[in-house]
Amino acid sequence: xxxxxxxxxxxxxxxxxxxxxxxxxxxxxxxxxxxxxxxxxxxxxxxxxxxxxxxxxxxxxxxxxxxxxxxxxxxxxxxxxxxxxxxxxxxxxxxxxxxxxxxxxxxxxxxxxxxxxxxxxxxxxxxxxxxxxxxxxxxxxxxxxxxxxxxxxxxxxxxxxxxxxxxxxxxxxxxxxxxxxxxxxxxxxxxxxxxxxxxxxxxxxxxxxxxxxxxxxxxxxxxxxxxxxxxxxxxxxxxxxxxxxxxxxxxxxxxxxxxxxxxxxxxxxxxxxxxxxxxxxxxxxxxxxxxxxxxxxxxxxxxxxxxxxxxxxxxxxxxxxxxxxxxxxxxxxxxxxxxxxxxxxxxxxxxxxxxxxxxxxxxxxxxxxxxxxxxxxxxxxxxxxxxxxxxxxxxxxxxxxxxxxxxxxxxxxxxxxxxxxxxxxxxxxxxxxx
Numbered sequence: 001x002x003x004x005x006x007x008x009x010x011x012x013x014x015x016x017x018x019x020x021x022x023x024x025x026x027x028x029x030x031x032x033x034x035x036x037x038x039x040x041x042x043x044x045x046x047x048x049x050x051x052x053x054x055x056x057x058x059x060x061x062x063x064x065x066x067x068x069x070x071x072x073x074x075x076x077x078x079x080x081x082x083x084x085x086x087x088x089x090x091x092x093x094x095x096x097x098x099x100x101x102x103x104x105x106x107x108x109x110x111x112x113x114x115x116x117x118x119x120x121x122x123x124x125x126x127x128x129x130x131x132x133x134x135x136x137x138x139x140x141x142x143x144x145x146x147x148x149x150x151x152x153x154x155x156x157x158x159x160x161x162x163x164x165x166x167x168x169x170x171x172x173x174x175x176x177x178x179x180x181x182x183x184x185x186x187x188x189x190x191x192x193x194x195x196x197x198x199x200x201x202x203x204x205x206x207x208x209x210x211x212x213x214x215x216x217x218x219x220x221x222x223x224x225x226x227x228x229x230x231x232x233x234x235x236x237x238x239x240x241x242x243x244x245x246x247x248x249x250x251x252x253x254x255x256x257x258x259x260x261x262x263x264x265x266x267x268x269x270x271x272x273x274x275x276x277x278x279x280x281x282x283x284x285x286x287x288x289x290x291x292x293x294x295x296x297x298x299x300x301x302x303x304x305x306x307x308x309x310x311x312x313x314x315x316x317x318x319x320x321x322x323x324x325x326x327x328x329x330x331x332x333x334x335x336x337x338x339x340x341x342x343x344x345x346x347x348x349x350x351x352x353x354x355x356x357x358x359x360x361x362x363x364x365x366x367x368x369x370x371x372x373x374x375x376x377x378x379x380x381x382x383x384x385x386x387x388x389x390x391x392x393x394x395x396x397x398x399x400x401x402x403x404x405x406x407x408x409x410x411x412x413x414x415x416x417x418x419x420x421x422x423x424x425x426x427x428x429x430x431x432x433x434x
Contacts, residue, residue, distance in 0.1 A: 054395070062406075103244075119239060123149075128293060129235065132198075152180045163178075236261045239264050244263070333352075349369065382434055
């Protein structure tokens with residue numbers, strides 16, 4: 001292992017050999033950060049500072065960093081099994097059976113390595129079975145890096161209602177086949193399907209748009225999604241890459257009572273080890289089988305390390321105590337930050353669901369925050385300043401506006417106390433103008 005003396009040194013070395021100094025563009029922040037260790041609810045940077053972690057690698061760490069029983073299971077499996085790449089292993093069958101048991105829509109399951117791969121495969125399948133090309137996504141939702149979906153996430157106000165692709169090099173023809181609608185807007189959804197329903201292959205919905213914090217779907221919207229997609233022969237896909245396993249073993253679909261045709265999972269499924277899944281109705285998923293005409297492939301699909309970590313993580317979540325613990329602490333954090341802001345006269349709305357809480361610098365009078373358009377009222381400068389100052393206090397909240405905070409099984413009441421003490425210090429010192 002190479003030695004480093006500081007985060008600045010490690011960041012400089014990274015920039016010399018890695019474009020931008022990070023292996024995913026979303027990992028870069030405004031100051032150099034090198035990480036050398038992680039355990040429980042914290043990680044340690046290359047300067048020796050331990051930070052209480054609410055970022056949780058964008059959400060996978062439902063049990064906390066380096067969970068001992070998950071790691072022990074992984075260590076055990078690599079003593080007897082590595083990648084074989086032919087046939088099927090006993091543990092991947094066990095995991096598929098487990099997912100079918102817990103997830104309402106899952107009659108068949110395929111395993112891959114990332115959420116982006118899973119959503120890509122889901123859209124390919126939808127296009128194959130419907131023989132249509134167009135898909136629908138919603139403003140503010142993120143579904144991965146591929147051309148059909150990499151657009152209209154945190155868009156500037158002048159791009160609302162227009163295509164807002166996030167990268168050069170995307171195929172214009174693919175961008176053109178994606179329609180972007182406002183979340184929670186039944187009228188807009190109904191109008192588009194009345195006009196173009198027979199050309200649409202799939203509606204892909206991040207069922208809680210956690211990539212813009214925590215915007216909850218309204219029951220009427222969920223009911224309309226299911227009724228209208230059935231009416232027009234459209235494949236309904238729930239992106240549960242974040243919600244799955246973090247909020248419930250069966251995903252948000254098991255809580256809301258609406259069952260999609262297909263659903264994608266990753267992140268908290270294996271507490272940070274790489275794995276993802278595509279689950280859905282047998283009539284659709286069997287099209288991936290030989291003779292079905294739809295290709296699904298990948299050398300590292302169902303790798304024993306990820307499969308074992310997923311089985312061990314699910315075992316930890318089985319009795320519901322982890323979810324209850326995380327929800328209780330997230331409720332404490334959300335309520336406490338909101339009360340502090342109210343005492344100080346700072347316009348702040350804290351939204352919480354399950355283990356996730358998000359402070360928005362929006363006056364509570366603007367509630368409800370039902371879609372991305374409502375979040376344009378967020379004071380981005382104050383939001384980023386607050387998060388950056390919390391990091392300086394040793395409480396790591398990703399210093400990007402509207403990003404979610406995650407509570408894990410490793411967080412404690414003492415951690416919440418410390419978080420609220422830091423929030424009071426930071427909010428009390430917030431300048432009137434930033």
